[in-house]
Amino acid sequence: MRYAETGYNLEIDLTHKSIERVVTDTLETELYLGGLGTSAKILWDRVQPEVEAFSPDNLLIFATGLLCGTPATGCNRTIVSTISPQTKLMAFSMMGGFWAPELKYAGYDKVILRGKSTKLVYLWINNDKVEIRDASHLKGKGAVETAELLRRELKEPEAQVAAIGLAGENRVYFASIEQGRSSASRGGIGAVMGDKGVKAIVVRGTKDLNIARPDEFMELSNEVLKYIKFRNENPIPGVMPILAGLGSPQEMKIHDEKWHTENFMWGNSRVRRKDFWTEEIAKQWAQTLDSMRTRLISCFNCPMTCGATISPPGRPTYMMKCFSKLTYTMAAFSDLEFGLGIAQSATEYGVDAFSTPQVMAFALELYENGILTDDDFPGMPSDNEGRFYWLLDRIVRREGIGNILANGTYWAAKEIGKGAEEYAHNNIKKHEQLPLKLSMLNPIYFLMYATGEKINITQIEGQFPQAPYSTREEKEAFVKDWFQVPDEKFKQYFLDWEPRGEKSMPFYPTIEMCCDIVDWQEKMHYIDDALGMCSGLSSFPLKPPYHIHNFPKFISAGTGIDMDEAKLTQAVKRYRTLVRAFNIRRGMRRKDEKPPENHWKKRFPELEKDLLDAYYKFKGWNNEGIPTKESLHELGLDYVIEDFQQRRILTDLDHVPSEETSAKEMDK
Amino acid sequence: MQGEKKKKIVKTIRIDVDKCNGCRACEMICSAFHATPKYSSNNPARSRIRLIRYSLRDIYLPVYAGEYTVAECAGRDKYMIDGKEYDECAFCRASCPSRDVFKEPDSGLPLKCDMCESDPTQEKPLCVQWCINDALIYEEREEETEEEVNKEELVIGLESLANKYGLHKIMDIVARMSESKKG
Numbered sequence: 001m002r003y004a005e006t007g008y009n010l011e012i013d014l015t016h017k018s019i020e021r022v023v024t025d026t027l028e029t030e031l032y033l034g035g036l037g038t039s040a041k042i043l044w045d046r047v048q049p050e051v052e053a054f055s056p057d058n059l060l061i062f063a064t065g066l067l068c069g070t071p072a073t074g075c076n077r078t079i080v081s082t083i084s085p086q087t088k089l090m091a092f093s094m095m096g097g098f099w100a101p102e103l104k105y106a107g108y109d110k111v112i113l114r115g116k117s118t119k120l121v122y123l124w125i126n127n128d129k130v131e132i133r134d135a136s137h138l139k140g141k142g143a144v145e146t147a148e149l150l151r152r153e154l155k156e157p158e159a160q161v162a163a164i165g166l167a168g169e170n171r172v173y174f175a176s177i178e179q180g181r182s183s184a185s186r187g188g189i190g191a192v193m194g195d196k197g198v199k200a201i202v203v204r205g206t207k208d209l210n211i212a213r214p215d216e217f218m219e220l221s222n223e224v225l226k227y228i229k230f231r232n233e234n235p236i237p238g239v240m241p242i243l244a245g246l247g248s249p250q251e252m253k254i255h256d257e258k259w260h261t262e263n264f265m266w267g268n269s270r271v272r273r274k275d276f277w278t279e280e281i282a283k284q285w286a287q288t289l290d291s292m293r294t295r296l297i298s299c300f301n302c303p304m305t306c307g308a309t310i311s312p313p314g315r316p317t318y319m320m321k322c323f324s325k326l327t328y329t330m331a332a333f334s335d336l337e338f339g340l341g342i343a344q345s346a347t348e349y350g351v352d353a354f355s356t357p358q359v360m361a362f363a364l365e366l367y368e369n370g371i372l373t374d375d376d377f378p379g380m381p382s383d384n385e386g387r388f389y390w391l392l393d394r395i396v397r398r399e400g401i402g403n404i405l406a407n408g409t410y411w412a413a414k415e416i417g418k419g420a421e422e423y424a425h426n427n428i429k430k431h432e433q434l435p436l437k438l439s440m441l442n443p444i445y446f447l448m449y450a451t452g453e454k455i456n457i458t459q460i461e462g463q464f465p466q467a468p469y470s471t472r473e474e475k476e477a478f479v480k481d482w483f484q485v486p487d488e489k490f491k492q493y494f495l496d497w498e499p500r501g502e503k504s505m506p507f508y509p510t511i512e513m514c515c516d517i518v519d520w521q522e523k524m525h526y527i528d529d530a531l532g533m534c535s536g537l538s539s540f541p542l543k544p545p546y547h548i549h550n551f552p553k554f555i556s557a558g559t560g561i562d563m564d565e566a567k568l569t570q571a572v573k574r575y576r577t578l579v580r581a582f583n584i585r586r587g588m589r590r591k592d593e594k595p596p597e598n599h600w601k602k603r604f605p606e607l608e609k610d611l612l613d614a615y616y617k618f619k620g621w622n623n624e625g626i627p628t629k630e631s632l633h634e635l636g637l638d639y640v641i642e643d644f645q646q647r648r649i650l651t652d653l654d655h656v657p658s659e660e661t662s663a664k665e666m667d668k
Numbered sequence: 669m670q671g672e673k674k675k676k677i678v679k680t681i682r683i684d685v686d687k688c689n690g691c692r693a694c695e696m697i698c699s700a701f702h703a704t705p706k707y708s709s710n711n712p713a714r715s716r717i718r719l720i721r722y723s724l725r726d727i728y729l730p731v732y733a734g735e736y737t738v739a740e741c742a743g744r745d746k747y748m749i750d751g752k753e754y755d756e757c758a759f760c761r762a763s764c765p766s767r768d769v770f771k772e773p774d775s776g777l778p779l780k781c782d783m784c785e786s787d788p789t790q791e792k793p794l795c796v797q798w799c800i801n802d803a804l805i806y807e808e809r810e811e812e813t814e815e816e817v818n819k820e821e822l823v824i825g826l827e828s829l830a831n832k833y834g835l836h837k838i839m840d841i842v843a844r845m846s847e848s849k850k851g
Contacts, residue, residue: 071700071710073693098692105711148724157722157755180723206713206773211700214707218700229800294726298691303800305689309726317724 003212004070004558005034010108010130014196015056015115019130030561033530034066034109035079036092037575043081043090044578049585053085054195062111065532069104069209070558071221074537076101076300079529084187086173086408087429089583091187096299096534097179099203102160106205117197125203135199140166142348143178144318146200156204163200164190165350167396171195172406174355178347181297181307181319185352186456212560220554227545236542238474247304248536251325252296255286266330268361269426269435285336292340306536312341324353331357332388342388349396355408355432360391362409362423371418376401408432426596431455440602441506447518447615449595453579459525462540464517468497484547486520506604511611515618526576527551574635577627581640584649590625673814679783680807681796687803688728690721694795694804701784701794713773716781717795720758727752733770734761736778
């Protein structure tokens with residue numbers, strides 16, 4: 001018997017309409033855990049570097065995390081991975097909600113889609129019965145609407161639905177996959193789903209999910225629940241409200257948006273409005289949120305209530321969480337009422353709330369600067385808000401200028417030319433980033449931005465405070481019950497860290513310390529992505545209930561696989577390196593690993609070079625960011641060495657060929 | 669017959685639907701607690717509490733499994749509360765032929781909430797313990813009840829059975845029942 005996982009994947013060939021239930025290998029679980037880990041292995045084995053995002057040979061993998069569906073609080077994430085049409089690298093985007101546990105209860109760990117359906121279809125997974133069904137009646141329907149229609153059509157109110165909207169159908173490069181209160185938004189995975197001709201995957205499961213050592217597992221789960229209660233009652237002092245507690249940043253709960261509105265950039269990530277948050281605005285926005293928010297809601301088996309049901313006047317109800325609350329508002333220089341309203345359309349269309357507002361603000365900036373003209377915007381309303389709605393419609397329908405904008409700012413700027421590239425200024429690896437422009441280089445964030453392959457800062461950062469405390473007393477109080485650290489040295493790093501003076505940014509934490517900190521932060525996110533744990537209870541907040549010390553115990557008790565900190569650390573390193581290897585094979589190199597040029601005003605090129613050199617070395621990568629033969633061998637990834645040697649990515653001498661053939665391919 | 673005064677503990681779960689966040693931890697932990705061996709598996713479809721949830725209509729209604737019934741009701745009720753329309757029979761606790769809830773998904777055997785009575789005793793039912801947002805609150809109170817057999821009801825019941833099936837048949841069955849009890 002298999003524990004915590006079901007031991008089966010569903011392999012669905014959309015071209016030939018075949019459905020197979022495939023037994024998985026327990027050894028793979030031991031080496032790569034589950035979720036992102038085992039998905040990365042499948043992608044490495046089966047998707048060659050020549051395969052484009054919209055090729056039938058591209059896979060679209062819906063993976064449950066290894067512990068999804070177990071009593072471990074907050075373990076409910078679906079990890080979707082494929083080739084991104086935008087970055088042309090591996091995209092792995094996660095969603096919370098209820099879909100992953102339901103798939104486990106239906107008896108599967110993953111749904112692996114290959115090929116393409118010529119007609120729009122949906123998949124109906126009902127325990128052992130799996131069908132590919134006609135979805136022509138759902139063409140053009142909203143993602144939320146689709147879910148409702150399918151539940152009704154199948155008479156299964158408890159079925160969970162992951163669906164795309166019009167944006168996914170039309171292969172918009174930043175299309176999301178929506179699932180009620182959650183969405184997997186980054187990397188354009190919704191476009192790949194649309195390209196495969198799959199409108200939705202509906203799941204209903206009523207089978208048991210087993211635990212290997214129940215008593216042990218429950219003791220761990222109860223401890224976590226107790227600690228969550230403790231943390232809810234004891235927020236961390238000295239940090240801004242959204243960093244004080246657990247969960248996703250509690251954007252649906254809080255009214256005070258001074259920090260976001262005055263520190264994040266407005267428009268096309270351009271303007272900082274330092275005195276924006278007045279009493280009048282605070283009152284108006286609070287009223288808006290209070291009048292539209294009907295309930296705070298959670299994902300499966302989680303008490304955190306990070307999401308909310310939103311009912312904008314005159315529009316259908318939808319569900320929202322986190323920073324999408326403000327992205328549309330701020331891109332359009334508008335107010336919260338506009339932001340919550342347009343987000344309803346955006347959710348039905350199924351688009352990423354980070355990229356989409358920026359793409360629209362980018363278009364309007366090009367218009368204001370004469371690079372795009374009236375001819376590019378026939379029929380566009382003259383009012384600001386109206387323009388955003390109009391642009392959103394053009395983009396998801398790929399009409400006119402929308403057809404170019406639908407590829408994101410990087411590719412759109414290339415196509416538009418005439419200096420438009422200067423305006424696509426907030427990308428990393430061709431993907432739009434949070435609208436942040438800051439004054440002085442932060443060495444920790446520099447490394448995270450540069451080397452992160454999830455290409456989204458909120459999915460890399462966490463654990464370590466974002467800024468030093470000013471007094472010794474505060475620092476000591478903070479480290480006193482900081483048992484989550486993987487090593488005591490992190491406490492010392494924090495104790496010695498000063499807001500100014502010798503031990504301050506950008507030279508403190510030292511390069512070596514930065515490597516330790518970034519590695520720890522990234523490691524915790526990668527563990528979450530394999531286990532299906534929500535980063536809101538683990539890798540993102542300060543002092544989370546899940547950490548490197550209890551995760552191995554959860555895995556052992558849950559799956560029956562022997563696991564300890566060393567073995568878990570090695571496993572994470574293994575699949576993290578495999579993700580990198582996959583991207584290296586697709587041409588990613590050091591030159592791609594950089595934050596937007598204007599992210600910080602004050603840059604330190606030499607320090608940045610030293611940081612990257614040191615971090616690459618620390619990770620077991622060579623100076624181009626390619627995993628070395630030694631580190632690959634140590635992780636048991638000899639098959640990667642072989643492949644790299646065949647492709648002359650690594651030679652026997654571990655010498656890096658200087659020609660950039662593969663790198664050039666990326667810009668094609 | 670004179671009724672005897674008896675003390676009994678009334679166990680109540682106060683359900684505050686306004687506080688329900690829809691996470692279904694109650695379903696998960698209920699099914700895990702009732703697994704054999706305890707916690708060895710979980711499966712919300714086996715849970716003795718079910719959350720009726722329609723997020724877009726803001727319906728969040730935890731319902732506990734009550735008694736099994738062989739026959740469905742002659743009529744069914746449908747509630748409208750504060751403009752929200754609830755499912756047919758939504759508030760009913762019975763495991764009944766008219767619907768799938770509160771039945772084991774494989775065998776179809778009925779499920780019933782037992783307030784997690786077990787050895788060792790649980791301080792509160794597990795669903796309450798796991799609902800840290802306090803949508804489910806456990807309350808206990810002592811009540812003194814007079815236990816009396818209502819003879820009149822028994823007479824009326826028997827008479828109606830005799831009318832329907834004939835007195836002989838009823839006597840026959842009673843005789844058989846007492847016979848089998850002896851054996």
